[in-house]
Amino acid sequence: GRALFQRWCEEAGCAMGVDEMGNMFARREGAEPDALPVYVGSHLDTQPTGGKYDGVLGVLGGLEIVRTLNDLGIRTRHPIVVTNWTNEEGTRFAPAMLASGVFAGKHDRDWAYDRVDAEGKRFGDELERIGWKGKEPIGDRKMKAFFELHIEQGPILEAEGKDIGVVTHGQGLRWIECTVTGKESHTGSTPMHMRKNAGRGLALVTELVHEIAMANQPNAVGAIGHVDVHPNSRNIIPGKAVFTVDMRTHLLDKLNAMVDEFMERAPKLCHDIGTGFACEIVGQFDPPAFDENCVNAIREAADRLGHSHMDIVSGAGHDACWINDVAPTAMVMCPCVDGLSHNEAEEISPEWARAGADVLFHAVVDVAEIVE
Template identity: 70%
Template sequence: MAAPGENLRINSDRLWDSIMEMAKIGHGIAGGNNRQTVTDEDGEGRHLFMRWCDAAGLEMGVDEMGTMFARREGTDPSLPPVYVGSHLDTQPTGGKYDGVLGVLGGLEVVRSLNDLGIKTKHPIVVTNWTNEEGSRFAPAMMASGVFAGVLDQADVYGHVDKQGKKFGEELERIGWKGSEKVGDRKIHAFFELHIEQGPILEDEDIDIGVVTHGQGLKWLQVTLTGKEAHTGSTPMPKRRNAGLGMARVIELVHEIAMDYQPDAVGAVGHMEVYPNSRNIIAGRTVFTVDIRSPEKEVLDAMDGRIREGIDTICDALDIRYEIEQVGAFDPVTFDAGCVKAIRDAAERLGYSHRNIVSGAGHDACWINRVAPTAMVMCPCVDGLSHNEAEEITKEWASAGADVLFHAVVETAVIVE
């Protein structure tokens, strides 16, 4: 297939201005964004995106999960489209670039094609997946998971937020529950541009991350039950301290992750202590364990060692435990052809690049199950994300979008 010439670039000013305009919606108190899924702010961001798509001459479709598909027609409409995109929803204290760069970078691909008068054989569809973050309604990557057949649509409609509101009802309330059946679309290839959300590219002064794999993960919820007692009058040997048990598990998870470097990671995240009183020994703790690796064998080994370690810790402290697996997906190997298209684009454009493993979950990880898929990553300052201080440079965004443009257009096939 013919590759676009190295002089073809996206309009970096327009891309950056669009990102800044989207960031005005759900503006956070510390400079980031709070545009959580199926909130009024999410709805407002969707309307802005739709107006931009209309102006670019794209045909909008919306499925029953609220995912937006903006189509630029190809010269052969019967061919399956090349899809490009990410998500517009954010964490409650999120940044301006996580997900947004991928959606608006995809929009910039078709805007630039329009500017240059370039036609492609395959249609190109810019996509905004609903509820990638999972911050308001679990799980993360919800709409792409339903599309790929790994999550049940009726089930996720019933998932509730902290206020008891149901996802399906909130999606309908903001007016973005479409009529299109989920998962019916044929995908020739899917490309996602994303900030790295880690420090490697910036630390090594590299422009582009060519994502070859995605981390598999397991999420465990652990409940430790000891006995509440007075902190002052209970002898140390007599204590059944669930708080101490949690502390030892935190250290255990860290040590096990360190044994599987360089790619494995692990941490205890959400923590609850009961009764959480200054002068009562903790009788119960509930906390989550997050472990990740690009190798399934390593992930399973970490899981097994953590379970064995918890059993040993609890036996020594005379406390009980329960372990529930509350989330999991296997490691991802992205499509070799799509990965090559990204690497070739970076080389053609003269950008420094390296292979990288995505430590975070992304919509591309689910779509990879049903279509050839790959990801482009650009650096972010200090590797910081899921934080209002999340930051990238205009040059990083432009480099990522340039590579995305070339990979998408080469795959969609330029019509001479």
Template identity: 55%
Template sequence: MKDIRINKQRLWDTLMEMGEIGGTEKGGSCRLALTDLDKQGRDLFVRWCEEAGCTITVDKMGNIFARRAGEDNSLPPVVMGSHLDTQPTGGKFDGVYGVLAGLEVIRTLNDNDIKTRAPVEASVWTNEEGSRFPPAMVSSGVFAGEFDLEYGLSRADLDGKTMGEELKRIGYAGDADVGGRSFKAFFEAHIEQGPILEDEDKKIGVVTDAQGQRWYELTLTGQESHAGPTPMPIRRDALVGAARIIDMVNRIGMDNQPNACATVGLLQVFPNSRNVIPGEVFFTVDIRHPNDKILEQMDQALREGAERIAEDARLEMEFKQIWHSPPVPFNKDCVDSVRRATEELGFSHRDMVSGAGHDACYISRVAPTSMIFVPCEDGISHNEAERADPDDLAAGCDVLFRAVVQHAND
């Protein structure tokens, strides 16, 4: 164990080959959940895992589990993983790194003829991004009991297609029940998606906690009218109301520093014509903070402020909170094993809180869980310009290897 390292070039080549599926002109990836491109990525992962001697299980939410047998297969497995779906203009590493780092751990165990006491699994979680089917992390949420199966399968995209329908269409509506499987531990390796590790010249982020999040959908309804003859004082312009709320969302984030984030990322204007006053606007709000009390204060400020703005603009408002993921403290033993592996390997590191949500957040409710962060260039993610250094990716995978083997042999 002391001198074993993963195969850095193989990990990189695997990431680059997966990145070609849905590759974009600017060097990123677009594999929205349950599209044909997502199916291609899943098929490639399954083939690689079968070639590595794994058995494959797919559950009813399309989550994939590739198992490498242990000496005692009655023991619960140590599981690694993340997701293969991307944002519309995503990068090659977000989520994908955690999946393929898990595969590389299994390949390294095979290379060195190491038999772990407990089984080891690499996993893929369906629709982590929530970009096509909101909310995010829905399938790991079903696994952990946050959502029921009917809710998960009924999530629909903007065209009305549901996850259940699309899972069947691409051939990943599995037979296995979702959840009810014991994990000895779960580890998720991931790029940081922020600038802290790079700014501080640290190799590894030992993730102790994850921020809480709330997602909302708002619809403002006014009155469509001609842009020329309609006097300004009598207009009921839904887009003006939305603009005021969007500015308020940004102020809520700025007023709750440090650590608060507040974002409007999706906006639909109807009828979306240059000479018609907008009669309806649909938009989303995303607020985050690692302290649940402050997150509640941000929620209250958003609700009260949006109501006031809508009333002043004489607009009707539909306000829905569609998702709440409380702050997550990760398992101390798993966190300690990541920190210990990092120190044994001689990598610089720091403890940190994840600003993004991850499948590990839900899995932590049903299994001991931790995460491993590695730097990404300029902290950029959810962007085709997302970049990570092969040495950093290999370092995170080496840490993952040690932590997983330790837990599998305990």
């Protein structure tokens, strides 16, 4: 995928740069080479059973801007740089949005290199092995703006009959790793009142997460994610359950209150059934509010083109959420069928893709400034 993307970019006349985290930057020169570039892109990595559009739509949408400008013979004052961020998904090497996080100063580069997969292989070693560990220092690039096109990965736009989501905010996120400790014993011969069932503690905490999210509507969400139950035998009462909690909302005060309530109530729920509870926050980012001028560029482009649109909060994390801290940033979203994503059945219509790419083109070119 990376080599093909590089070839397509070079065929479109772009110069390719690769930084220490493997981020790819395809530059179309501007009329004023020293002017700050406008960046546009997303990511090419995916989930084990991911779809065709998550991330890829935004990268190819950026490349299509360059191709269209070339076809029309249009020059922009500012250079345009099409970007592929490395390891947005964080599936093999956690956390998500790893390389854009290093670019934005959220993570240390060497810390990122030391992330390991399930087989103990280091991210930095694997990046070098596949030949995409570049020499360019990470984070040295300065941007006039960054735009990202992405499928919604949720059902709202389709349900509302809108072509375009104008993303005003991203969700803040807290990942909490939890351990419920009980006592392994025989499922048949241990009386119910004498059990210390870590699986039951997991169930109670799962319901608590749902309750807290529902009490903080709209836009708050919560779920139990990765789960390991020990010893995971059909006739042994679980002695330990290790799992992650994912809480999100676009309001920082509300997010912190949700986490505080969870931290207060979860230990008591488990203690009341004779089990222990411990947890720690293992991943987090605060809710980003995207740049007003960039957001308006997207909204105005949708209006001019006649595409129906609505303001929306991104429920998922994206590279734009990190880049927002170092450059004016905004996102364009288009619907996906049934809101389905992170699934091989992920689908969008050609009309939705076209609308998203059109709005992206006009917003980026407006900011990059056409030279008459």
